[in-house]
Amino acid sequence: MPETHINPKEAPACPGPQPTQHLPSRFTVPRGAVDTHCHVIGLPPDYPFVDGRSYTPPAASARDYIAMLDATGMTYGVLTQVSVHGTDNRLMVETLRAHRQRLRGIAVIPLDCPQAEKDALKDAGVVGLRINVLYGGGIGFEQVERYASLCRDMGWHLQFLLDARELPALAPRLSRLPVPFLIDHIGHFPTSAGVNNEGFRTLVSLARDGAWVRLSGAYRNTVEGPPYRDTIPFAQKVVEAAPDRCVWGSDWPHVANWGVMMSVADLLDLLADWVPDEKLRNRILVDNPQRLFGFPAVT
Numbered sequence: 001m002p003e004t005h006i007n008p009k010e011a012p013a014c015p016g017p018q019p020t021q022h023l024p025s026r027f028t029v030p031r032g033a034v035d036t037h038c039h040v041i042g043l044p045p046d047y048p049f050v051d052g053r054s055y056t057p058p059a060a061s062a063r064d065y066i067a068m069l070d071a072t073g074m075t076y077g078v079l080t081q082v083s084v085h086g087t088d089n090r091l092m093v094e095t096l097r098a099h100r101q102r103l104r105g106i107a108v109i110p111l112d113c114p115q116a117e118k119d120a121l122k123d124a125g126v127v128g129l130r131i132n133v134l135y136g137g138g139i140g141f142e143q144v145e146r147y148a149s150l151c152r153d154m155g156w157h158l159q160f161l162l163d164a165r166e167l168p169a170l171a172p173r174l175s176r177l178p179v180p181f182l183i184d185h186i187g188h189f190p191t192s193a194g195v196n197n198e199g200f201r202t203l204v205s206l207a208r209d210g211a212w213v214r215l216s217g218a219y220r221n222t223v224e225g226p227p228y229r230d231t232i233p234f235a236q237k238v239v240e241a242a243p244d245r246c247v248w249g250s251d252w253p254h255v256a257n258w259g260v261m262m263s264v265a266d267l268l269d270l271l272a273d274w275v276p277d278e279k280l281r282n283r284i285l286v287d288n289p290q291r292l293f294g295f296p297a298v299t
Contacts, residue, residue: 016058017253018261021071024268029073030282032298034289035264037184037216037249039082040065042091050086057084060253062095068252069102072264076295080159081108082255083132087139089121096125104293106130106159108139111146118154127293132161134188141170148177157181157212157292164189165199171206180210180292185217185251186238191230192223195237207242212292215239215284216249218270219257226260228270235274243280247289 023029041047041060049056069077079092089107096105105126109118129151131139139147141162151158157180162170164187174181187203194200207213215235218228239246248271250264275281290297 011053011056012258013056013058014256014258015261016060017068018263021068021263022265023071023073024265024272026269026272027278027281029268030286032075032290032295033073033285034076034078034247034293034295035069035072035074035250035252036078036247036289036293037080037214038065038068038077038252039080039255040091040095041082041084041253041255047085047088047091049084053084055084055256057082057253057255062091062098065095065252066099066102068250068264072250072268075298076102076104076289076293078104078106078249078289078293080106080130083108084255087113089126093121093124093126100125104295108132110139111143111150118150122154122156126156128157128159128182130159130161133166134161134163144173144177148179148181151179159184159214161185161188163187163199164203165193165197167199167202167206171202174206174211175209180212182212182214182247182292183207184214185220186213186215186231186234188217189221189234190223191221191234195233200234200237204237204241207238207245210245211242212245212247213238213242214249215246215271215274216251216267218267219254219259219262220251226262227266229273231270232273239275239280239284243283244288246284247292248284 041057043059087108096103106128107126133141159182161184218231222228224230
Protein backbone atom coordinates (compact mmCIF):
# COMPACT_ATOMS: atom_id res chain seq x y z
CA MET A 1 0.00 0.00 0.00
CA PRO A 2 2.05 2.99 -1.20
CA GLU A 3 2.19 6.30 0.62
CA THR A 4 1.47 9.53 -1.22
CA HIS A 5 4.63 11.38 -2.24
CA ILE A 6 4.36 14.76 -3.95
CA ASN A 7 7.09 17.23 -4.73
CA PRO A 8 6.82 19.96 -2.08
CA LYS A 9 6.87 22.59 -4.81
CA GLU A 10 3.74 20.97 -6.20
CA ALA A 11 1.92 20.40 -2.90
CA PRO A 12 -1.13 22.65 -3.30
CA ALA A 13 -2.07 25.20 -0.68
CA CYS A 14 -5.31 24.43 1.13
CA PRO A 15 -7.64 26.92 2.81
CA GLY A 16 -8.00 27.35 6.54
CA PRO A 17 -11.09 26.71 8.66
CA GLN A 18 -13.94 29.13 9.16
CA PRO A 19 -12.60 31.99 11.32
CA THR A 20 -15.45 31.86 13.85
CA GLN A 21 -17.13 28.79 15.32
CA HIS A 22 -20.34 28.28 17.28
CA LEU A 23 -22.49 25.72 19.05
CA PRO A 24 -24.50 23.15 17.07
CA SER A 25 -28.19 23.87 16.59
CA ARG A 26 -29.65 20.37 16.84
CA PHE A 27 -28.59 19.29 20.33
CA THR A 28 -26.83 20.53 23.44
CA VAL A 29 -23.23 19.44 23.72
CA PRO A 30 -22.95 17.52 27.03
CA ARG A 31 -20.52 18.40 29.79
CA GLY A 32 -17.35 16.39 29.48
CA ALA A 33 -17.53 16.16 25.67
CA VAL A 34 -14.30 15.39 23.82
CA ASP A 35 -13.31 16.45 20.32
CA THR A 36 -10.92 13.56 19.70
CA HIS A 37 -9.21 14.71 16.51
CA CYS A 38 -7.67 18.08 15.67
CA HIS A 39 -4.31 19.49 14.63
CA VAL A 40 -2.14 22.48 15.42
CA ILE A 41 0.10 23.66 12.61
CA GLY A 42 3.12 25.93 12.66
CA LEU A 43 4.90 27.55 9.74
CA PRO A 44 8.48 27.35 8.47
CA PRO A 45 11.16 28.13 9.39
CA ASP A 46 10.20 27.63 13.05
CA TYR A 47 8.18 24.50 12.29
CA PRO A 48 9.38 23.08 8.96
CA PHE A 49 7.15 21.16 6.56
CA VAL A 50 8.26 17.73 5.39
CA ASP A 51 9.20 16.87 1.85
CA GLY A 52 6.72 14.56 0.17
CA ARG A 53 3.67 16.20 1.73
CA SER A 54 0.45 16.19 -0.27
CA TYR A 55 -0.79 19.67 0.72
CA THR A 56 0.47 22.94 2.15
CA PRO A 57 -1.69 24.26 5.02
CA PRO A 58 -1.95 27.66 6.65
CA ALA A 59 -1.07 28.00 10.33
CA ALA A 60 -3.49 26.66 12.93
CA SER A 61 -2.39 28.10 16.25
CA ALA A 62 -2.92 26.72 19.73
CA ARG A 63 -4.86 29.86 20.58
CA ASP A 64 -7.28 29.35 17.68
CA TYR A 65 -7.64 25.69 18.55
CA ILE A 66 -8.60 26.39 22.17
CA ALA A 67 -11.00 29.09 20.98
CA MET A 68 -12.66 26.52 18.71
CA LEU A 69 -13.09 24.06 21.59
CA ASP A 70 -14.63 26.80 23.73
CA ALA A 71 -16.98 27.99 20.99
CA THR A 72 -18.29 24.50 20.24
CA GLY A 73 -18.83 23.48 23.87
CA MET A 74 -16.02 20.94 24.14
CA THR A 75 -14.65 20.23 27.59
CA TYR A 76 -11.63 18.28 26.32
CA GLY A 77 -9.63 17.91 23.13
CA VAL A 78 -7.20 15.47 21.54
CA LEU A 79 -4.47 16.70 19.21
CA THR A 80 -3.08 14.43 16.52
CA GLN A 81 0.33 15.13 15.05
CA VAL A 82 -0.30 16.63 11.60
CA SER A 83 1.37 14.91 8.64
CA VAL A 84 3.11 18.03 7.29
CA HIS A 85 5.29 18.21 10.42
CA GLY A 86 6.33 14.57 10.14
CA THR A 87 7.90 13.32 13.37
CA ASP A 88 8.58 16.83 14.68
CA ASN A 89 6.00 16.85 17.49
CA ARG A 90 7.23 20.08 19.09
CA LEU A 91 4.21 22.32 18.48
CA MET A 92 1.74 19.66 19.55
CA VAL A 93 3.73 18.99 22.71
CA GLU A 94 4.00 22.71 23.51
CA THR A 95 0.24 22.97 23.22
CA LEU A 96 -0.34 19.90 25.40
CA ARG A 97 1.97 21.22 28.11
CA ALA A 98 0.15 24.56 28.14
CA HIS A 99 -3.21 22.81 28.70
CA ARG A 100 -2.36 19.69 30.69
CA GLN A 101 -5.79 19.16 32.24
CA ARG A 102 -7.71 19.69 29.03
CA LEU A 103 -5.74 18.03 26.22
CA ARG A 104 -4.23 14.71 25.20
CA GLY A 105 -2.06 13.93 22.17
CA ILE A 106 -1.39 11.33 19.48
CA ALA A 107 2.20 11.48 18.28
CA VAL A 108 4.15 10.31 15.23
CA ILE A 109 7.64 9.05 16.05
CA PRO A 110 10.37 6.92 14.47
CA LEU A 111 10.96 3.47 15.88
CA ASP A 112 14.41 4.49 17.09
CA CYS A 113 13.00 7.37 19.14
CA PRO A 114 15.09 7.60 22.35
CA GLN A 115 13.39 6.41 25.52
CA ALA A 116 13.87 9.81 27.15
CA GLU A 117 11.91 11.42 24.31
CA LYS A 118 9.12 8.86 24.60
CA ASP A 119 8.95 9.49 28.33
CA ALA A 120 8.76 13.24 27.70
CA LEU A 121 5.91 12.73 25.23
CA LYS A 122 4.00 10.66 27.77
CA ASP A 123 4.61 13.27 30.46
CA ALA A 124 3.19 15.95 28.16
CA GLY A 125 -0.03 13.99 27.65
CA VAL A 126 0.62 11.75 24.65
CA VAL A 127 -1.51 8.60 24.91
CA GLY A 128 -1.06 7.00 21.50
CA LEU A 129 0.73 6.87 18.15
CA ARG A 130 -0.57 7.34 14.63
CA ILE A 131 0.22 5.32 11.53
CA ASN A 132 -0.73 7.28 8.42
CA VAL A 133 -0.59 5.65 5.00
CA LEU A 134 -2.62 8.22 3.06
CA TYR A 135 -0.65 11.48 3.26
CA GLY A 136 3.06 12.16 2.96
CA GLY A 137 4.88 12.78 6.22
CA GLY A 138 3.34 9.91 8.15
CA ILE A 139 4.60 6.52 9.28
CA GLY A 140 3.66 3.58 7.05
CA PHE A 141 2.09 0.24 7.94
CA GLU A 142 5.14 -1.93 7.35
CA GLN A 143 6.39 -1.86 10.96
CA VAL A 144 2.99 -2.00 12.64
CA GLU A 145 3.90 -4.90 14.95
CA ARG A 146 6.97 -3.06 16.23
CA TYR A 147 4.93 0.08 16.83
CA ALA A 148 2.34 -2.00 18.67
CA SER A 149 5.05 -3.41 20.94
CA LEU A 150 6.31 0.10 21.60
CA CYS A 151 2.77 1.22 22.49
CA ARG A 152 2.31 -1.76 24.79
CA ASP A 153 5.48 -0.81 26.65
CA MET A 154 4.36 2.82 26.97
CA GLY A 155 0.71 2.13 27.84
CA TRP A 156 -0.44 3.75 24.58
CA HIS A 157 -2.83 2.78 21.79
CA LEU A 158 -2.45 2.91 17.99
CA GLN A 159 -4.44 4.94 15.48
CA PHE A 160 -4.63 4.30 11.73
CA LEU A 161 -5.37 6.66 8.87
CA LEU A 162 -6.05 4.29 5.99
CA ASP A 163 -8.57 3.48 3.29
CA ALA A 164 -10.98 0.81 4.50
CA ARG A 165 -10.87 -0.83 1.08
CA GLU A 166 -7.41 -2.06 2.13
CA LEU A 167 -8.70 -3.66 5.32
CA PRO A 168 -9.43 -7.18 4.02
CA ALA A 169 -5.69 -7.65 3.51
CA LEU A 170 -4.68 -5.87 6.72
CA ALA A 171 -7.30 -7.23 9.13
CA PRO A 172 -5.41 -10.39 10.17
CA ARG A 173 -2.43 -8.32 11.33
CA LEU A 174 -4.65 -5.76 13.06
CA SER A 175 -6.57 -8.46 14.90
CA ARG A 176 -3.36 -9.78 16.45
CA LEU A 177 -2.13 -6.43 17.81
CA PRO A 178 -1.49 -6.48 21.57
CA VAL A 179 -2.85 -2.95 22.13
CA PRO A 180 -6.15 -1.15 21.48
CA PHE A 181 -6.34 0.42 18.03
CA LEU A 182 -8.57 3.00 16.36
CA ILE A 183 -9.45 3.47 12.71
CA ASP A 184 -9.90 7.08 11.68
CA HIS A 185 -12.64 8.84 9.66
CA ILE A 186 -14.96 5.78 9.46
CA GLY A 187 -12.23 4.19 7.37
CA HIS A 188 -11.68 7.24 5.12
CA PHE A 189 -14.03 5.37 2.80
CA PRO A 190 -15.88 6.83 -0.22
CA THR A 191 -19.61 6.41 0.18
CA SER A 192 -19.89 5.59 -3.52
CA ALA A 193 -18.38 2.16 -2.74
CA GLY A 194 -21.45 1.25 -0.69
CA VAL A 195 -22.04 -0.33 2.70
CA ASN A 196 -21.72 -3.81 1.21
CA ASN A 197 -18.16 -3.22 0.04
CA GLU A 198 -15.85 -5.88 1.46
CA GLY A 199 -13.57 -3.27 2.98
CA PHE A 200 -16.37 -1.54 4.85
CA ARG A 201 -17.80 -4.86 6.01
CA THR A 202 -14.33 -5.70 7.34
CA LEU A 203 -14.26 -2.38 9.21
CA VAL A 204 -17.61 -3.21 10.82
CA SER A 205 -16.37 -6.68 11.73
CA LEU A 206 -13.19 -5.29 13.32
CA ALA A 207 -15.28 -2.81 15.29
CA ARG A 208 -17.56 -5.58 16.50
CA ASP A 209 -14.52 -7.59 17.60
CA GLY A 210 -12.83 -4.81 19.56
CA ALA A 211 -11.51 -2.02 17.31
CA TRP A 212 -12.29 1.61 18.02
CA VAL A 213 -13.63 3.83 15.21
CA ARG A 214 -13.63 7.60 14.95
CA LEU A 215 -16.86 9.07 13.64
CA SER A 216 -15.35 11.90 11.62
CA GLY A 217 -14.32 12.96 8.13
CA ALA A 218 -17.77 13.15 6.56
CA TYR A 219 -16.54 15.76 4.11
CA ARG A 220 -13.72 13.43 3.09
CA ASN A 221 -15.95 10.39 2.55
CA THR A 222 -18.96 12.02 0.90
CA VAL A 223 -19.68 11.97 -2.81
CA GLU A 224 -22.80 14.12 -2.48
CA GLY A 225 -21.30 17.02 -0.54
CA PRO A 226 -23.01 19.01 2.23
CA PRO A 227 -24.91 18.14 4.36
CA TYR A 228 -23.21 14.75 3.87
CA ARG A 229 -26.36 12.67 4.22
CA ASP A 230 -24.77 9.88 2.18
CA THR A 231 -22.48 9.18 5.17
CA ILE A 232 -25.36 8.40 7.55
CA PRO A 233 -25.76 4.65 6.88
CA PHE A 234 -22.02 4.08 7.21
CA ALA A 235 -21.79 5.80 10.59
CA GLN A 236 -24.90 4.06 11.85
CA LYS A 237 -23.60 0.60 10.96
CA VAL A 238 -20.35 1.24 12.82
CA VAL A 239 -22.20 2.58 15.88
CA GLU A 240 -24.49 -0.44 15.86
CA ALA A 241 -21.45 -2.74 15.81
CA ALA A 242 -19.47 -0.96 18.55
CA PRO A 243 -21.50 1.60 20.54
CA ASP A 244 -18.91 1.55 23.35
CA ARG A 245 -15.91 2.02 21.03
CA CYS A 246 -16.99 4.92 18.82
CA VAL A 247 -15.68 8.43 19.40
CA TRP A 248 -16.27 11.71 17.55
CA GLY A 249 -13.80 14.19 16.08
CA SER A 250 -14.09 17.44 14.14
CA ASP A 251 -10.80 17.10 12.22
CA TRP A 252 -10.27 20.86 12.67
CA PRO A 253 -8.69 22.73 10.84
CA HIS A 254 -9.89 20.46 8.01
CA VAL A 255 -6.64 20.28 6.07
CA ALA A 256 -6.56 19.11 2.46
CA ASN A 257 -10.16 20.21 1.96
CA TRP A 258 -10.63 22.27 -1.19
CA GLY A 259 -14.41 21.95 -1.25
CA VAL A 260 -17.02 23.64 0.91
CA MET A 261 -15.51 24.70 4.23
CA MET A 262 -17.95 23.66 6.90
CA SER A 263 -18.04 24.77 10.53
CA VAL A 264 -17.46 22.38 13.40
CA ALA A 265 -21.10 22.97 14.37
CA ASP A 266 -22.19 21.63 10.97
CA LEU A 267 -20.32 18.41 11.71
CA LEU A 268 -21.82 18.18 15.20
CA ASP A 269 -25.29 18.68 13.72
CA LEU A 270 -24.57 15.78 11.37
CA LEU A 271 -23.81 13.67 14.44
CA ALA A 272 -27.47 14.07 15.35
CA ASP A 273 -28.27 12.10 12.17
CA TRP A 274 -25.49 9.59 12.70
CA VAL A 275 -26.61 8.96 16.30
CA PRO A 276 -30.19 10.15 16.89
CA ASP A 277 -30.44 8.67 20.39
CA GLU A 278 -29.28 11.26 22.94
CA LYS A 279 -27.97 8.80 25.52
CA LEU A 280 -25.94 6.91 22.95
CA ARG A 281 -24.67 10.16 21.40
CA ASN A 282 -23.54 11.36 24.83
CA ARG A 283 -21.72 8.06 25.33
CA ILE A 284 -19.85 8.68 22.08
CA LEU A 285 -19.06 12.29 22.96
CA VAL A 286 -18.24 11.78 26.64
CA ASP A 287 -17.91 8.30 28.14
CA ASN A 288 -16.11 6.47 25.34
CA PRO A 289 -13.40 9.08 24.65
CA GLN A 290 -12.83 9.78 28.34
CA ARG A 291 -12.08 6.08 28.76
CA LEU A 292 -9.81 5.74 25.72
CA PHE A 293 -7.84 8.97 26.15
CA GLY A 294 -7.71 9.06 29.94
CA PHE A 295 -9.72 12.17 30.74
CA PRO A 296 -11.32 12.57 34.18
CA ALA A 297 -15.09 12.51 34.39
CA VAL A 298 -16.75 15.89 34.86
CA THR A 299 -19.20 16.11 37.77
